[in-house]
Amino acid sequence: xxxxxxxxxxxxxxxxxxxxxxxxxxxxxxxxxxxxxxxxxxxxxxxxxxxxxxxxxxxxxxxxxxxxxxxxxxxxxxxxxxxxxxxxxxxxxxxxxxxxxxxxxxxxxxxxxxxxxxxxxxxxxxxxxxxxxxxxxxxxxxxxxxxxxxxxxxxxxxxxxxxxxxxxxxxxxxxxxxxxxxxxxxxxxxxxxxxxxxxxxxxxxxxxxxxxxxxxxxxxxxxxxxxxxxxxxxxxxxxxxxxxxxxxxxxxxxxxxxxxxxxxxxxxxxxxxxxxxxxxxxxxxxxxxxxxxxxxxxxxxxxxxxxxxxxxxxxxxxxxxxxxxxxxxxxxxxxxxxxxxxxxxxxxxxxxxxxxxxxxxxxxxxxxxxxxx
Numbered sequence: 001x002x003x004x005x006x007x008x009x010x011x012x013x014x015x016x017x018x019x020x021x022x023x024x025x026x027x028x029x030x031x032x033x034x035x036x037x038x039x040x041x042x043x044x045x046x047x048x049x050x051x052x053x054x055x056x057x058x059x060x061x062x063x064x065x066x067x068x069x070x071x072x073x074x075x076x077x078x079x080x081x082x083x084x085x086x087x088x089x090x091x092x093x094x095x096x097x098x099x100x101x102x103x104x105x106x107x108x109x110x111x112x113x114x115x116x117x118x119x120x121x122x123x124x125x126x127x128x129x130x131x132x133x134x135x136x137x138x139x140x141x142x143x144x145x146x147x148x149x150x151x152x153x154x155x156x157x158x159x160x161x162x163x164x165x166x167x168x169x170x171x172x173x174x175x176x177x178x179x180x181x182x183x184x185x186x187x188x189x190x191x192x193x194x195x196x197x198x199x200x201x202x203x204x205x206x207x208x209x210x211x212x213x214x215x216x217x218x219x220x221x222x223x224x225x226x227x228x229x230x231x232x233x234x235x236x237x238x239x240x241x242x243x244x245x246x247x248x249x250x251x252x253x254x255x256x257x258x259x260x261x262x263x264x265x266x267x268x269x270x271x272x273x274x275x276x277x278x279x280x281x282x283x284x285x286x287x288x289x290x291x292x293x294x295x296x297x298x299x300x301x302x303x304x305x306x307x308x309x310x311x312x313x314x315x316x317x318x319x320x321x322x323x324x325x326x327x328x329x330x331x332x333x334x335x336x337x338x339x340x341x342x343x344x345x346x347x348x349x350x351x352x353x354x355x356x357x358x359x360x361x362x363x364x365x366x367x368x369x370x371x372x373x
Contacts, residue, residue, distance in 0.1 A: 028093050134229050
């Protein structure tokens with residue numbers, strides 16, 4: 001299974017160029033070894049830890065959210081790291097597949113410059129991820145009646161457990177953001193862009209992990225859906241910006257919706273965490289019952305929500321200032337060229353008129369001499 005097109009020159013085995021060209025194939029082989037472990041009795045139990053969700057809890061019918069009978073719910077634990085590792089490998093393979101069969105063909109057809117290809121690929125990859133996460137998260141919210149009651153946004157029902165689809169969503173989110181670290185190497189990210197990318201990835205990991213470990217599953221899911229929807233518009237406008245020189249309406253719409261999305265996200269965080277958690281009577285943290293109503297947890301959740309919104313808003317302002325300065329410089333350059341062309345045309349016209357006058361004068365002198373003769 002070859003995901004990368006090989007060039008005419010074959011690099012040495014296990015060299016840096018070899019790993020960069022064939023990283024998807026190498027990762028795919030590692031994942032196949034894990035899957036093949038299911039075929040043998042001695043390794044099947046270890047392979048299941050990597051492939052399926054762990055730490056399941058059987059909830060009786062009286063305590064379960066559904067009245068139909070007992071239901072299998074899940075907690076988090078140490079074995080989730082193995083599951084996250086396997087789905088990180090899956091994310092790397094999917095990343096390479098989208099890059100090879102979608103994005104590379106698009107920017108070849110658009111004939112983008114090499115300086116723009118990196119940003120185009122990043123916008124395309126994140127756009128696909130935000131679209132899938134938005135649709136998936138909204139489906140989970142609707143199926144679990146996450147918008148039916150405000151209490152579900154800050155306390156699971158029953159507490160300290162989550163459903164299969166909820167845990168799978170968070171495992172996939174953690175796997176994707178963990179896979180972004182090796183992709184910085186695989187995609188040959190420039191050194192000056194690495195710190196910004198590390199901060200961006202780290203903020204997402206921090207918030208997704210916090211919502212997962214504190215059992216704020218529904219609140220985190222709602223905030224992620226809002227966040228990914230705004231990010232989807234951002235990356236879509238970025239793709240149109242690379243393909244068109246004047247997508248002003250799309251960028252203006254993205255700016256308005258981005259600001260509204262940040263305000264809604266911040267409002268939901270403040271109202272849910274600030275009022276619902278404070279309204280609880282318990283003051284001691286208890287991982288078994290899912291009570292996180294302590295001062296440290298409140299400050300951590302509120303400050304992290306405010307931090308990421310401030311960071312994204314600052315990036316939005318910085319981006320718009322950069323584009324405004326670039327557009328102003330480009331406009332000034334174009335106006336300078338137009339003025340030079342206008343001056344050149346006017347000088348050429350004057351030169352032509354002067355040449356005609358001089359030619360007439362040169363021609364008229366001999367005529368006068370002939371008449372005099």
